[in-house]
Amino acid sequence: MGTPCHFALFDLQPSFRLDLDQLAVRYRELARAVHPDRFADADAREQRVALEKSASLNEAYQTLKNAPQRARYLLALSGPELPLEVTVHDPDFLMQQIQLREELEELQDADDIEGVLQFKRQLKVASDELNESFAVCWDDPARRDEAERLMRRMQFLDKLSHEVRQLEERLDD
Amino acid sequence: MALLQIAEPGQSPQPHQRRLAVGIDLGTTNSLVAAVRSGISEPLADAEGEVILPSAVRYHADRVEVGESAKGAASSDPFNTIVSVKRLMGRGLADVKQLGDQLPYRFVGGESQMPSIETVQGAKSPVEVSAEILKVLRQRAELTLGGELVGAVITVPAYFDEAQRQATKDAARVAGLNVLRLLNEPTAAAVAYGLDQQAEGVVAIYDLGGGTFDISILRLTSGVFEVMATGGDSALGGDDFDHAIASWIIEQAGLSVDIDPSAQRSLLEVACAAKEALTSNDVVEVVYQQWRGELSRAQFEALIEPMVARSLKACRRAVRDSGIELEEVGAVVMVGGSTRVPRVRQAVAEMFARQPLTDIDPDQVVAIGAAIQADTLAGNKRGDGEELLLLDVIPLSLGLETMGGLMEKVIPRNTTIPVARAQDFTTYKDGQTAMMVHVLQGERELISDCRSLARFELRGIPPMVAGAAKIRVTFQVDADGLLSVAARELGSGVEASIQVKPSYGLTDDQVAKMLQDSFSNAGDDKQARVLREQQVDAQRLLEAVEAALDADGERLLDRDERLAIDAQVELLRELINGSDGLALEQQTKRLTQVTDAFAARRLDSTVKAALAGRSLNEIEE
Numbered sequence: 001m002g003t004p005c006h007f008a009l010f011d012l013q014p015s016f017r018l019d020l021d022q023l024a025v026r027y028r029e030l031a032r033a034v035h036p037d038r039f040a041d042a043d044a045r046e047q048r049v050a051l052e053k054s055a056s057l058n059e060a061y062q063t064l065k066n067a068p069q070r071a072r073y074l075l076a077l078s079g080p081e082l083p084l085e086v087t088v089h090d091p092d093f094l095m096q097q098i099q100l101r102e103e104l105e106e107l108q109d110a111d112d113i114e115g116v117l118q119f120k121r122q123l124k125v126a127s128d129e130l131n132e133s134f135a136v137c138w139d140d141p142a143r144r145d146e147a148e149r150l151m152r153r154m155q156f157l158d159k160l161s162h163e164v165r166q167l168e169e170r171l172d173d
Numbered sequence: 174m175a176l177l178q179i180a181e182p183g184q185s186p187q188p189h190q191r192r193l194a195v196g197i198d199l200g201t202t203n204s205l206v207a208a209v210r211s212g213i214s215e216p217l218a219d220a221e222g223e224v225i226l227p228s229a230v231r232y233h234a235d236r237v238e239v240g241e242s243a244k245g246a247a248s249s250d251p252f253n254t255i256v257s258v259k260r261l262m263g264r265g266l267a268d269v270k271q272l273g274d275q276l277p278y279r280f281v282g283g284e285s286q287m288p289s290i291e292t293v294q295g296a297k298s299p300v301e302v303s304a305e306i307l308k309v310l311r312q313r314a315e316l317t318l319g320g321e322l323v324g325a326v327i328t329v330p331a332y333f334d335e336a337q338r339q340a341t342k343d344a345a346r347v348a349g350l351n352v353l354r355l356l357n358e359p360t361a362a363a364v365a366y367g368l369d370q371q372a373e374g375v376v377a378i379y380d381l382g383g384g385t386f387d388i389s390i391l392r393l394t395s396g397v398f399e400v401m402a403t404g405g406d407s408a409l410g411g412d413d414f415d416h417a418i419a420s421w422i423i424e425q426a427g428l429s430v431d432i433d434p435s436a437q438r439s440l441l442e443v444a445c446a447a448k449e450a451l452t453s454n455d456v457v458e459v460v461y462q463q464w465r466g467e468l469s470r471a472q473f474e475a476l477i478e479p480m481v482a483r484s485l486k487a488c489r490r491a492v493r494d495s496g497i498e499l500e501e502v503g504a505v506v507m508v509g510g511s512t513r514v515p516r517v518r519q520a521v522a523e524m525f526a527r528q529p530l531t532d533i534d535p536d537q538v539v540a541i542g543a544a545i546q547a548d549t550l551a552g553n554k555r556g557d558g559e560e561l562l563l564l565d566v567i568p569l570s571l572g573l574e575t576m577g578g579l580m581e582k583v584i585p586r587n588t589t590i591p592v593a594r595a596q597d598f599t600t601y602k603d604g605q606t607a608m609m610v611h612v613l614q615g616e617r618e619l620i621s622d623c624r625s626l627a628r629f630e631l632r633g634i635p636p637m638v639a640g641a642a643k644i645r646v647t648f649q650v651d652a653d654g655l656l657s658v659a660a661r662e663l664g665s666g667v668e669a670s671i672q673v674k675p676s677y678g679l680t681d682d683q684v685a686k687m688l689q690d691s692f693s694n695a696g697d698d699k700q701a702r703v704l705r706e707q708q709v710d711a712q713r714l715l716e717a718v719e720a721a722l723d724a725d726g727e728r729l730l731d732r733d734e735r736l737a738i739d740a741q742v743e744l745l746r747e748l749i750n751g752s753d754g755l756a757l758e759q760q761t762k763r764l765t766q767v768t769d770a771f772a773a774r775r776l777d778s779t780v781k782a783a784l785a786g787r788s789l790n791e792i793e794e
Contacts (some may be wrong), residue, residue, distance in 0.1 A: 028397045032562050033783040034776065036591060036652040040324075040353045040550035041764050043714075046772055051651055053776065055593040120688070165493055172486055 006060035014077055017048075020065055027061045040079060058151060067131050068154035074138065075148055093153055108167055116171065120164055127157050141161045185616035191193070191356060194324045194353060194551035195314045196361070196543025199303060199327055199341065200408060201259040201384030202510065204228050205419045205537060206310040207544035208318060214365065214544040216537050217317045229256045230305045239309045248438035255293045257412055258306075260384045261299040262344075263287070277434030278690045287340070287611040300344045307348035324351035326547040328539050330385040331357035332405035332568045334614055335626050338654055353550040355653040359389035360400060360565055361542030362508040365533055368545065368561075375401075375501050377492075380508035380539075381484060381523050381530065383409040388488045390495040399564045401495035402587045404487045409480060410635035411448070417476040418444035418468065426464035429440075448473070452513050474516040488524060494587050497675075505529040509647050510536050534742075564589055567650055574611035574620050583648045586616065587743070593649040600644070604636040608644055610660050611659065629662040631669040637656070705752045711724045711749050718742060718768055721775065729774045741767045 007014045032038075034053040039046050057148050063069045085138045100123075132152045135145045183215050188449065195208045196219075203225045207216045216224040223241070231243035233256040238246075247254045255451065261269060266288045270278060279291040289296035307327075314322060327350075329341050338355055347354045359378035366372065373393050380387040387405040391398055419440050423430060432440065447468055456469045484712040490638040492499055505521060505528045512518060521529050533541065549561050566589055572582040573596070583596050600608065606629045615623030634642050650656050662670045726735060743766040748757045 024394075026214060028394060028399075028562070029783045030780060031397070031564060032560060033779045035562060037354070037546075037550060037562065037565075045765065045769065049776065051591050051649070052593070053592045053780075054652075055649065057590045058592055059594070108462060168493060169490060 006063055009057065009060045010064070014074060016071060016074060016135045018064065018070065022152055023061070023064060027057070066158075067127070067134075068151065068158045071134055071147075071151040073086055073140075073153055075144075075151055079144065089154070093156075097156060104160070104163065104167065108150065108170070113168075113171055113172060115167060116164065120161070123157060123161055123164065127154070127161070130154050130157060189730045191553050192320045192551040193320050194323050194325065194544075194553075195318075195549035196326045196356075196540050196541035196547045196694065197307065197310055197328065198358070198752065199306065199329075199344075200228055200360075200539075201257050201382055202228060203383070203536060204306050204310060205540035206314050207537070207540035207542050208314060209548040210318075214548070216540055217314055219313055224310060226306065227256075228258065228306055229254060230258065230302050231255075231644070232294040232297065234293050237294075237305050238653050239486050241304050248435050248442060251434040251438050252279060253294075255290060255292075255297075255302050257384055258299050259303040260412070261288070261290075261410065262303065263334070263338070263340035264299075273612070274372075277437055281503060283342035283387070300340050300347060303341070304347035304582065307345055311348055311350055318638060322350070323551045324353040324547065326354045326356050326550065327352055328358045328543045330380075330382070330405065330407055331359050331389055331400075331403040331565075332385065332407045333386040334407070334569055334624055335654075335703055336624070336657055337407065337491075342653070342655075352653075353535040353547055354657075356405065356543055356563070357400070357545055357565055357568075357654075358385075358554070359387045359403065359508065359544065360391070360398060360563055361540075362506060362533075362538045362730050363389070363391050363393070363398055363542065364545050364563065365538045365542035366530070369533065372504060373495060374503040375480060375495075377482075377488070377502045377525065378504045378508055379488065379505060380405075380513065380562050381511040382410050382509035383483045383511065384408070385410050386410060386487065388491045389483070390491050390497070394498065397562045397564065399720075400566045400587075400589075401497070402491045403566055403568050403655045404491040406483060406487060406493065409483060410509075411514075413478050413480055413657045414448050414511065414514065415444040416442050417480070418447055418473065421468070421472075421476055422461050422464070423457060425466050426461060428464075432781060448514070450508070452515060452568075467723055469514070477516065481517060483770050484517075485524055486518060490678060494724075497526065501579065503525075506538075507531045508538050513614070533543075540591050565652075566653070567592070567654060568589060569614050569624075570616055571626075571650070571656060572613050572623075573598075573646060574609075575612060578620050579618055580613050580620050580623050583604065583646070590654060591652050593647060595645050595647040597647060598644045599640045600634065600637065600642045601639055603639050605642070606634045606636055607632045608634065608660070610646060610658065611649075612656070612658050626656070627658070629658075629660075629669055631662065631667065633665070634662045635665050635667075704752065704757075707757050707761070708749060711745055711757055714761055714764060715742065715745060715749070718764065721771070722766075725771075725775055725778070729778065730771060734771070738764075738771070 005014070005121040010023060010030070012018070031054070034050055034057060036047060036050045036054055042050070063073050103119065109120060130150060130153055134147060134154065137147045137150055177450070187340060193208070195206050198205045205224055205601050207214055207228065210772065218224045219226070219537040223289050226240045227244040229240065229244035229247065231238040233253070243254055244256065244428065247256050252585070264287070266280070266282065269276070269288050272439055281291050281296050284290040287298055287300070289298045290302070311322065311325070311377040325345065327345050329338055329343060332600060342352055344357060360378045362378050363376055367376065373395070376390065376393055377393050378387070378389045385407050387403065389403040390401045422440065422444065440461060443459060446566070447457050447459050449467070451470045451473050454470070456467055459466050459468050492502070502525055505525045505527060512531070512535050518529060545561065546563065566587045567584060568586060570582045570586045571584045572580045575581045581596070584592055584594050598608070607626060610631060611619055611628045612626040613619070613623040614626050617623055629645065634644070644660060645663055646658065646660045648656060648658055659668065722738070730738070741760070745760045745764050748760050751757065
């Protein structure tokens with residue numbers, strides 16, 4: 001038996017727009033069925049099967065509930081495998097990136113916790129907008145290249161929000 | 174057994190015969206055992222009616238003493254009386270040295286293994302010492318419950334690393350316990366609290382014990398306990414409060430820091446008593462040897478403030494990691510004896526802007542929750558219908574050493590377990606035929622700041638130009654939070670794998686020997702015991718297969734498959750009451766193999782049913 005597609009595992013059609021609450025409900029139902037806790041007493045082979053099924057369920061859930069990962073997975077499903085890091089030819093976005101990073105550095109130097117909160121809110125708005133653009137773009141097969149570019153932007157913002165979390169940690173010291 | 178459990182989740186073959194399983198809180202200061210009886214989870218008491226067993230072990234030349242009386246001897250016989258052994262579990266000599274002069278023991282053993290403590294009975298490893306505590310709890314449970322235990326859930330601090338978890342599991346094995354699951358302490362507490370209060374939503378568990386601190390953020394949704402993030406400090410606890418007071422006394426009394434082990438023990442006892450008295454008093458009189466002084470609550474609070482602040486910082490990080498805002502936390506539960514300290518409660522209340530809950534005894538809540546999980550895992554059905562499910566996470570990131578001494582994360586912290594993840598690497602030299610895989614745990618970038626878990630070598634890679642080989646390294650973490658790693662060169666199929674056993678952990682042989690020693694000491698007839706276990710296993714398998722055949726045999730098996738299974742069932746039945754253990758074991762294996770495909774099909778059909786939104790019992794009909 002091969003690995004079923006993450007969407008199929010949840011009995012969903014591949015799509016970017018996803019009801020995350022519903023996905024969580026499904027996840028919990030499926031986890032109940034395959035979690036190793038239900039096989040605590042079973043022999044080694046059955047425990048291994050449960051472990052593997054549970055692990056792939058968790059992997060699928062992690063991928064689908066995170067917007068950039070979901071976008072990337074969708075693109076990979078319908079096209080050639082995508083390298084994780086590429087040089088992006090996206091000058092406008094590049095400018096924005098540089099600006100955002102500089103802003104973040106200034107916040108760090110100024111030890112500005114309130115500013116970081118503000119930055120986080122901005123980042124959230126930008127991510128939401130980007131997700132919406134991707135969703136629209138994804139519905140039109142002719143715009144695949146654009147979808148890929150948007151996905152790279154999503155990945156970048158995701159990485160940036162990770163860095164914001166690390167900054168928060170440092171400022172907490 | 175899985176066959177059965179799919180048919181009717183959690184129901185035991187004979188509904189009236191509950192399978193005995195317990196939850197054990199193996200604490201730094203105190204340990205407890207609890208069990209579900211008549212639908213209620215409660216701690217089990219000893220003959221004197223005490224539920225708490227102090228985690229103290231005293232070695233005499235001819236016997237071992239555990240509990241209150243052993244604790245009493247800590248200052249008169251410091252070398253042979255071991256307290257707070259949990260702080261040594263899974264630690265190397267370097268870690269132990271860091272705990273430094275806090276410990277009076279004489280350690281033996283080199284850098285490469287877990288240090289042992291020199292006692293009148295010879296060298297004892299922390300695993301063996303812990304096993305003594307577990308043995309007492311196991312005996313108590315078997316006596317109280319009136320039968321042999323199917324198994325136990327042992328709790329560990331959520332922030333325990335791989336080595337500490339493995340050591341705990343080894344201790345349980347040495348004590349003759351079948352470990353159903355290692356369960357994180359805050360998760361256990363959440364279960365006890367959540368089921369008691371029928372809580373839903375986001376809950377924070379603040380667990381400050383004798384030697385460890387954990388913070389876990391969980392989402393509770395109709396019986397599912399989903400850990401969103403966990404954090405903490407596996408070397409922060411009430412013991413440190415005692416040490417802070419002890420240092421203060423030494424300073425005030427103008428004593429030398431260099432005091433003998435016996436005096437050190439009694440100093441710590443004085444410090445601990447002062448700490449406890451300050452829970453209800455504003456000021457206490459402290460008497461140590463010739464010195465006499467006063468310690469006010471405010472002074473005490475100033476002494477422990479850095480530690481309280483450290484715990485709050487871990488809380489903020491866990492909240493950030495769980496991707497929620499502080500305001501979304503709907504309840505805060507206090508766990509562990511050290512949360513009795515008023516300053517701790519106050520600080521937590523201020524941070525979360527709500528009064529923390531202390532409804533369930535903070536000393537007992539972990540064992541109570543563990544017992545509920547143990548009961549479920551043993552296959553006993555819960556009365557209230559809703560099946561319990563715990564979805565836990567790994568507390569620390571797992572990764573590999575890459576070029577330049579850097580740690581590359583393969584599985585980030587707070588990933589839900591079980592999890593399997595692969596990462597591809599390549600060779601960096603022409604003709605390279607071997608690759609070293611160095612497995613690490615931690616959050617820092619430099620490998621020197623992370624904990625080294627294991628190293629192994631993948632050999633026999635066919636010589637190729639640099640960068641041409643494709644080596645896939647797969648990490649798998651099971652539901653106990655334990656890791657195994659495999660490496661494979663994709664072109665040639667060369668493989669190497671390792672069940673991660675930290676270098677200063679125990680080898681399987683060592684554990685087997687300790688286990689054997691404990692059997693011979695107990696005067697058990699090992700062979701008879703083994704045969705009995707095989708018979709129990711075979712009986713369970715038979716019952717499981719029959720129940721599965723009744724439920725799904727017609728739907729999922731063709732005639733030949735059914736006949737093949739029936740034949741193996743018959744053979745096993747013939748052997749089950751005999752005395753040929755080997756034949757019985759082999760036949761049990763054969764029946765397992767022949768039902769392999771059937772079990773997989775049933776699991777798939779369960780998944781489909783879950784998708785269709787039907788309950789499992791419905792598809793049986």
